[in-house]
Amino acid sequence: MSYSVNKLAPELVAAAESTPSGRLPLSSLDRTAVVRLIVDLILVFEQGVQPAKAIRAALSRALVAYYPVAGRIVEPLPGETEVDCTGDGVWFVQASLDCGLEDVNNLEHPLLLPRKDLIPYAPPDVIEGDLIFMMQVTEFTCSGFALGIRFNHTVFDGLGAAQFLKAVAEIARGHARPVVHPVWSRDAIPGPPKLSPGLPLPSFEAFNLENSVFDIPSDHIDAVKNQFWRETGQKCSTFDVVTATAWQCRTRAICFDAHVDVHLGFAANTRHLLRGLLPQEGYYGNCVYPMGIKAKAGTIAGSSPVEVIELIRDAKERMSTKFLDWMMGDAEADPDKVPLEYGTLVVLDWSRVGFSEVNYGWGEPTHVAPLNDDHNFVPSCIYLQPSKPKQGVRLLTRCVQKEHLPAFTEETMNFVHN
Incomplete structure (x- = not known):
């Protein structure tokens, strides 16, 4: 109709x-x-x-x-x-x-x-x-x-x-x-050094990416957090668990050769690093710094979730030093550039930015969803809150081509149901 x-x-x-x-x-x-x-x-x-x-x-x-x-x-x-x-x-x-x-x-x-x-x-x-x-x-x-x-x-x-x-x-x-x-x-916010002008723009290769949605229940996320704690004696975040899952499921589904480099890109929030420069609250400008991780496909596909989470946590720890060096004018600390290719996955965490708390007087939204789902230049995965009353994280993915979607769905559902 x-x-x-x-x-x-x-x-x-x-x-x-x-x-x-x-x-x-x-x-x-x-x-x-x-x-x-x-x-x-x-x-x-x-x-x-x-x-x-x-x-x-x-x-x-x-x-x-x-x-x-x-x-x-x-x-x-x-x-x-x-x-x-x-x-x-x-x-x-x-x-x-x-x-x-x-x-x-x-x-x-x-x-x-x-x-x-x-x-x-x-x-x-x-x-x-x-x-x-x-x-x-x-x-x-x-x-x-x-x-x-x-x-x-x-x-x-x-x-x-x-x-x-x-x-x-x-x-x-x-x-x-x-x-x-x-x-x-x-x-x-200090101005880092100007990048050299005249660099050619990257050439974009378009992919025929498919949309899919997965809800990861909070008890599955907690189980991996507990496993990480048992094996390392450290805590990890929901972002760490979900990102490791998405990266690993996608890498396994596509079956890259083991020696091929795969890349993960994410935007790190730097507000906590700018506390001395910005007020405690009220600032609404950009405080995101792009981070990238490179690893061999065989490592990501064959590792335990704990090992992939450790890679992500290492990159986040590196980010603090790198970002502050960049802010202070170190030209070597330029933001990571992840290649726009099929071996790259970019993840964006929108689950905790606050859109789900907007209330005009009749209650909070039942759900929030971005609608930028027509780009084909970089495989991506966006984290959202699932529709109420579900608890956990919703993955809005546009990260695999049609021939890899069944395997990606199977890998992700295996995680959800294990």
């Missing part, structure tokens, strides 16, 4: 009061090439009372404190990206669908609706890459609604975007202003 969406024309929502103008610098972490992208995301809520009206009004008031978000990204000189605080506003779209959330499987993956129906787009004459944030509220006949957002990673990391969404939600629930005061402070 097909359903039709009724989308009103996008409108600009400006701050409810006058706000400062002028240009604000971005940090060296905001300006790295890996964050020059727009992230699409949906949050699904079971109920709401005129949510579009309530969220639009709260957005306007939140933009008073978060006035840079209503501005535009400019690049007066190559690589010198800034935010121009124009006060132009955020594009907002109100939409409705002639069905209930249950009719479309609560927008679980795979989506039963086109993603373009659920996320906002600016008018055709607007350059979307200059925008910082867009929002769409789609109301369903069951009183539920979906919040579709698009944020520019150049200005926010995941924690920062969630902080802004929570601020809008706090105002919608009746707060006069955001509970956590936003802080810009981009100039507090």
